[in-house]
Every structure is written in structure tokens, then in C-alpha cells.
Amino acid sequence: MTAPVLEARALTRELPGLVPVTLVRDINMVVEPGEFVAITGPSGSGKSSLLYLLGLLDTPTGGEVLVDGNATAGLSENQLADLRLARFGFVFQFHFLLPEFSARANVEIPMRRLRALGAKEIRARAEWLLDALGLADHADKLPEQMSGGQRQRVAIARALANDPGVILADEPTGNLDSKSAEVVFTMFRHLAREQNRAVVVVTHDTDLAATADRRIHLVDGSLA
Amino acid sequence: MALPLGLSIAVRHLVHRRRQTLTSLVGVSLGVAFFIGIASMMQGFQRDFVNRIIDVAPHITIKDEYRLAPVQPVEAAYPGAVVELRGIKPKEEVRGLRGARAIIDALEEMPGLKVAPTLSGNILLRFGSRDISANVTGIVPDRERLVTKLEKDLIAGSLQSLYTAANGIIIGEGIALKAGIGLDDMVSVVSPEGVVMRMKVVGIFRSGLTLMDNFDTYALMKKAQVLQNRPNVINRIRIRLDDVEQAADLAKTIEARFGYRSESWQEQSSNVLGIFVIQNAIMYSTVGAILIVACFGIFNVISTVVYEKTKDIGILKSMGFRETDIRRIFVYQGLMVGIIGMLLGWALGYGLVEFMGTLDFKMEGFVRAQGFILYRTPKHYVISGAMALVASTFAAWLPARRASRMKPVDIVRGAA
Ligand SMILES: Nc1ncnc2c1ncn2[C@@H]1O[C@H](COP(=O)(O)OP(=O)(O)OP(=O)(O)O)[C@@H](O)[C@H]1O
Numbered sequence: 303m304t305a306p307v308l309e310a311r312a313l314t315r316e317l318p319g320l321v322p323v324t325l326v327r328d329i330n331m332v333v334e335p336g337e338f339v340a341i342t343g344p345s346g347s348g349k350s351s352l353l354y355l356l357g358l359l360d361t362p363t364g365g366e367v368l369v370d371g372n373a374t375a376g377l378s379e380n381q382l383a384d385l386r387l388a389r390f391g392f393v394f395q396f397h398f399l400l401p402e403f404s405a406r407a408n409v410e411i412p413m414r415r416l417r418a419l420g421a422k423e424i425r426a427r428a429e430w431l432l433d434a435l436g437l438a439d440h441a442d443k444l445p446e447q448m449s450g451g452q453r454q455r456v457a458i459a460r461a462l463a464n465d466p467g468v469i470l471a472d473e474p475t476g477n478l479d480s481k482s483a484e485v486v487f488t489m490f491r492h493l494a495r496e497q498n499r500a501v502v503v504v505t506h507d508t509d510l511a512a513t514a515d516r517r518i519h520l521v522d523g524s525l526a
Numbered sequence: 527m528a529l530p531l532g533l534s535i536a537v538r539h540l541v542h543r544r545r546q547t548l549t550s551l552v553g554v555s556l557g558v559a560f561f562i563g564i565a566s567m568m569q570g571f572q573r574d575f576v577n578r579i580i581d582v583a584p585h586i587t588i589k590d591e592y593r594l595a596p597v598q599p600v601e602a603a604y605p606g607a608v609v610e611l612r613g614i615k616p617k618e619e620v621r622g623l624r625g626a627r628a629i630i631d632a633l634e635e636m637p638g639l640k641v642a643p644t645l646s647g648n649i650l651l652r653f654g655s656r657d658i659s660a661n662v663t664g665i666v667p668d669r670e671r672l673v674t675k676l677e678k679d680l681i682a683g684s685l686q687s688l689y690t691a692a693n694g695i696i697i698g699e700g701i702a703l704k705a706g707i708g709l710d711d712m713v714s715v716v717s718p719e720g721v722v723m724r725m726k727v728v729g730i731f732r733s734g735l736t737l738m739d740n741f742d743t744y745a746l747m748k749k750a751q752v753l754q755n756r757p758n759v760i761n762r763i764r765i766r767l768d769d770v771e772q773a774a775d776l777a778k779t780i781e782a783r784f785g786y787r788s789e790s791w792q793e794q795s796s797n798v799l800g801i802f803v804i805q806n807a808i809m810y811s812t813v814g815a816i817l818i819v820a821c822f823g824i825f826n827v828i829s830t831v832v833y834e835k836t837k838d839i840g841i842l843k844s845m846g847f848r849e850t851d852i853r854r855i856f857v858y859q860g861l862m863v864g865i866i867g868m869l870l871g872w873a874l875g876y877g878l879v880e881f882m883g884t885l886d887f888k889m890e891g892f893v894r895a896q897g898f899i900l901y902r903t904p905k906h907y908v909i910s911g912a913m914a915l916v917a918s919t920f921a922a923w924l925p926a927r928r929a930s931r932m933k934p935v936d937i938v939r940g941a942a
């Protein structure tokens with residue numbers, strides 16, 4: 303039996319302060335490769351907070367996150383960064399593309415940072431990813447020259463650049479019309495089922511969530 | 527696309543803030559250019575002055591003076607006791623340098639130096655209705671030749687004619703111009719001793735050092751001794767060295783050995799050399815101030831970029847960029863402004879120096895000069911370049927560090 307790609311054990315995140323705020327409380331969950339998991343819940347229930355913890359962007363105040371069965375608690379900032387670079391792909395509600403770089407250059411950035419491929423292969427892979435997302439004709443455009451849906455697809459291509467085992471997406475379709483949203487979700491399902499990646503998507507669109515393999519519902523930071 | 531990732535991001539950040547970047551570029555390049563211009567002008571002048579001093583003036587002068595008052599018997603009897611005598615003056619030597627002959631002989635034993643004895647004193651030079659106070663130095667022309675450049679500095683007459691004329695005198699160009707004296711004119715010379723002598727101007731010299739040209743005259747040793755009423759007295763021994771660098775050390779050795787005050791050329795021109803130190807300090811602080819202002823510019827640009835690029839920093843960090851990767855992006859920007867500013871400044875500074883070189887005017891300060899005396903050396907480029915690079919890197923460092931320490935979760939959460 304192989305270890306799950308992502309596992310949360312008694313995961314808790316409190317914000318210190320005069321009145322401490324608990325963002326996430328005692329979450330236990332396991333995500334296997336090839337699984338497409340949707341996190342749902344009302345606004346302010348801690349969905350984003352949980353995703354940041356799972357993606358090693360935030361440090362829990364209690365419990366732990368395991369990646370490929372390995373503890374992450376003792377890792378240094380640099381080790382966490384390296385792990386994110388190689389194993390995670392992030393997609394946020396806002397596309398976060400670098401505005402000065404073309405679509406292709408944006409997709410190339412994680413690969414150029416990882417340095418696993420040569421310049422030619424990086425360029426070829428970026429074009430292949432954009433092509434797979436139906437953006438072959440837009441590779442040389444700047445983000446400002448593209449529509450919201452196109453930008454979000456570039457962001458997904460960028461998340462896939464280093465062939466990550468885990469895709470974490472926070473309301474990736476929040477700014478898209480229902481048709482584009484459907485395309486993006488089909489994409490995620492495909493990434494999980496056909497490419498055996500673990501995909502965790504935060505959404506409050508219940509129709510789309512219904513298409514996931516599994517739904518995790520949060521209320522006030524706890525599993526419901 | 528061949529650029530490293532961090533550098534290519536840095537370049538694009540700067541290109542997108544063209545106007546601000548240009549402003550700080552101008553600041554850096556002006557700082558560099560001014561440094562090169564001012565440094566080459568001031569050092570040119572200073573080196574020229576030092577060269578002339580070394581060329582014209584004796585490297586060491588032994589005077590008939592003592593540096594300290596003589597030790598009094600009471601102090602000798604009770605060394606270190608609580609006895610203090612006030613108002614004791616260093617001894618004055620009416621008889622000049624005693625045992626000058628022996629000193630000269632001893633000095634001539636030493637390798638690498640030439641010695642010339644002189645007697646100098648004050649005179650009043652009277653020509654027509656003009657009275658000019660001057661200094662007369664009694665010399666032995668054959669020895670003087672070895673020690674100073676007087677003979678080469680003559681613009682009229684000759685050193686040799688001191689021997690042939692009945693009472694020959696060589697005067698500085700400044701005196702000649704002031705009083706309208708020409709070669710072969712007869713002048714009356716009056717000494718403080720009351721001796722009056724009719725002398726013939728057999729030479730006029732131009733050393734380029736204003737002080738010398740305006741005050742110095744030369745006569746045969748014997749005539750000077752008569753004028754000062756000090757027969758057979760020598761009050762200066764002047765020394766020229768093969769190696770000028772030895773002057774200070776040797777002067778000390780000589781003073782220790784013979785007791786008489788011995789001054790190196792540095793000590794004799796210490797007032798002017800001291801001014802140079804102050805000049806240099808002013809130059810460095812002026813250029814430093816320009817660069818500090820330029821630094822504020824760079825700091826400002828990069829802080830603005832960091833602020834505007836917060837989202838980019840957030841996504842890059844969540845993507846797996848390390849703190850050093852982020853810091854590098856912004857330090858590169860400072861460095862680029864520094865490097866480009868340095869190169870522009872070099873070009874501008876070079877142009878400035880060449881332009882100053884074409885200016886033509888007469889100047890009379892410590893030295894007489896025609897136009898700027900410029901000193902061109904790669905050193906100025908190296909120093910100014912290093913200052914620009916260090917300053918701009920430092921200015922970028924602070925905002926870069928702040929950027930690198932941002933937490934991606936704070937940015938992503940805030941922007942969502
Ligand atoms: N810096 C903070 N200080 C105080 N409270 C915070 C802070 N950040 C988040 N919270 C609170 O933590 C809770 C969880 O926030 P989170 O962003 O995870 O919710 P969410 O489920 O993603 O909501 P949404 O669907 O609106 O995006 C919210 O109640 C929020 O107000």
C-alpha cells in the first residue's frame with residue numbers, strides 16, 4: 303500500500319490575538335492519487351485556510367500535514383519552498399499571472415526555477431500545456447490581452463508545469479461564466495482520473511462540487 | 527530568454543517603471559561623472575604641485591635652527607621632577623650652521639644625494655622708485671646645479687654669469703614683472719644689516735611656484751655673506767635625493783645626527799599639502815552626497831516596485847521560489863541601475879574631463895598654470911564605479927529583504 307499524497311492529522315490553525323480566531327479546527331483527511339476532492343462550505347467557514355495549510359503555504363498551530371507520507375512539520379522555509387515547487391500546483395481565484403510576461407513565459411517560470419529541463423524542452427512543454435488547454439494561439443499574448451477564462455487556463459497550465467502530484471485550487475471558477483467553469487472542472491476531473499493526480503478544489507458552486515469524487519464540507523472551520 | 531530567470535524578471539520590472547528608473551540612473555551617473563571630473567582636476571593640480579616642488583625645491587633643507595629649546599641644567603639635574611621652566615626659546619644661531627663643512631663632508635659620504643650650502647636672508651630690492659622685499663639666497667652655482675632646477679628654470683640669462691658679472695643677481699619672474707626689471711638692469715639691494723649693493727640682473731627664472739617666483743632671488747654665496755654681514759656663514763644646507771620617497775626618513779636621521787632642524791619637502795610644504803587633504807575630503811563628501819541622493823532614488827524605485835509587485839511575490843513564493851530567489855530579483859534591479867549608471871557616468875565623466883582639457887585660461891594660485899591640469903587614471907573609474915555599485919546594491923537591499931520575507935499566505939489571502 304502506498305502512502306496517500308496528502309494527509310491532514312488533527313490539523314488546527316489559530317490566529318493569535320486578544321481574541322484568538324480559529325480558522326481551521328481538528329481536520330483529519332486523506333487524499334489519494336487520482337482523487338478529485340471538492341471542499342465546500344459557507345463563506346468564512348475556513349475553506350481557503352485549509353487549502354493554504356494543505357499546500358504548505360501556512361503553518362498549522364496544531365496537528366500536521368504529511369506529503370507522500372512524510373511529515374512536513376520540521377522542514378525549513380527553503381525545504382518547504384522546494385517541496386511546493388516540485389509537488390504542488392496552485393490555482394487561485396485571481397489568476398496571479400506576471401503581467402510583464404507572455405502566457406508562455408508565465409508557464410515557463412516554474413520549470414525555469416526547477417531547472418529539471420533544458421531551455422528547449424521547457425519551451426516545448428509550455429507550448430504543449432497551452433495547446434492542451436486550448437490556448438495554442440494565445441501563447442505570445444500578455445495577460446492583459448486575454449479574457450478572464452483564458453487567463454485562468456494559463457494559470458492552470460502554469461500549475462501543471464512541473465508535473466505536480468497535487469493540484470490545489472481555490473475557487474478557480476469564481477470569476478468565470480458557467481460554461482468556462484464547466485470546462486475548468488472537466489479539466490480537473492481529467493487531471494485526476496486520467497493523470498492520477500490528487501486534485502483538491504475549493505468551491506461553493508454545489509453543482510460543480512457534485513461532479514467531484516468526494517466532497518468535504520466545512521462549517522466554522524470544522525468538518526461537518 | 528537566455529537571461530537567468532531572476533534577472534529577466536528584474537529587467538521587466540525596471541522596463542515597466544521607465545521614468546523612475548531613468549531618474550535614478552541620472553542620479554548615479556552624475557555622481558560618477560562628477561567624481562571623475564573633480565578628481566582628475568584636483569589630483570591633476572595636486573600632483574602637478576608636488577612634482578614641481580620635488581623638481582624645484584630641495585628635498586631636504588637643514589636649517590640653523592633647533593626644533594626644541596635646549597635642556598636646562600635644572601631639568602638635567604632632576605629628570606622628571608616637578609620643575610617647569612617657561613619662556614625658554616629654541617637657541618638662535620647668529621653664526622649659522624656650525625661645522626657646516628664637516629656636515630657637508632659627512633653628507634657627501636652618503637649614497638644617493640647631492641648637497642649644496644646656502645645662506646639666505648631678507649633684502650629690499652630697489653629699482654627706480656619701486657621697493658620690493660625679497661629673499662636672497664647665496665649659492666655656489668656649481669653645487670646649486672646639482673640640487674635644484676634653478677638653471678633650467680631660467681627664462682633669461684644664465685647661472686654661469688653670476689661668476690662673470692661683478693655683482694650678479696638672479697630674480698624671479700614675479701619680481702621682474704612687478705617692478706618692470708629686465709635682464710642686465712641694475713638694481714639696488716639693501717639688507718637689514720644696512721649694506722647697500724648695486725647689482726646687475728644676470729638671470730630671470732620661472733619655477734611655476736608662485737611663492738618662489740615672487741620672492742626668491744639668488745646671488746653668489748660670497749655676495750650674500752657680504753650683504754648679510756655674515757662672512758663665512760652658511761645657514762642652510764640643501765639636499766637633493768635620487769629617491770624622493772626617502773626624504774622624510776632621511777630628514778629625521780640627519781636631524782638626529784647633527785642636531786639641526788632638518789625639514790623634508792613635505793614638511794616645508796605642509797601647509798599646502800594640508801589643504802590638499804581638506805580638498806580631497808570635500809570632494810569625497812560632495813560625491814558621497816550626490817550618491818546618497820541617488821541611493822534614495824533607487825531605494826524609492828525598488829520600494830515602489832516591491833509594493834506594486836506584492837501579488838507577483840506572493841505567487842512566486844507559493845510556486846516555490848525561495849527567499850533568496852525573491853531577494854535576488856530586487857537586488858538585481860539595484861545592481862542594474864548601479865551598473866548602467868556607472869557606465870553612463872564613466873562616459874559622461876570621460877567627456878567632462880576631455881571638455882575641461884580644452885578650456886584655456888590663466889590661473890595663478892600656488893602654481894602658475896595654463897588651463898586645468900588634469901590627471902587621468904583608471905583608478906578614478908574604479909573608485910567611482912565601486913562607490914556606485916556598493917551604494918545602489920545597498921539601496922536595493924532593504925526593500926529586497928522586505929520582499930523576500932513576505933508570507934505568501936498573507937498575500938494570497940489578502941488578494942483573493
Ligand atoms: N487575518 C485574519 N484575521 C482575523 N480573521 C481572519 C483572518 N483571516 C481569515 N479570518 C477569518 O477566518 C475565517 C476563515 O476564512 P477563510 O478565508 O478560510 O474562509 P473561506 O471559507 O475561504 O471563505 P470564502 O468562501 O468567503 O472565501 C473567516 O471567518 C475569516 O473572517
Ligand SMILES: [Mg+2]
Nearest residue numbers: 349350351942
Ligand atoms: Mg476563500
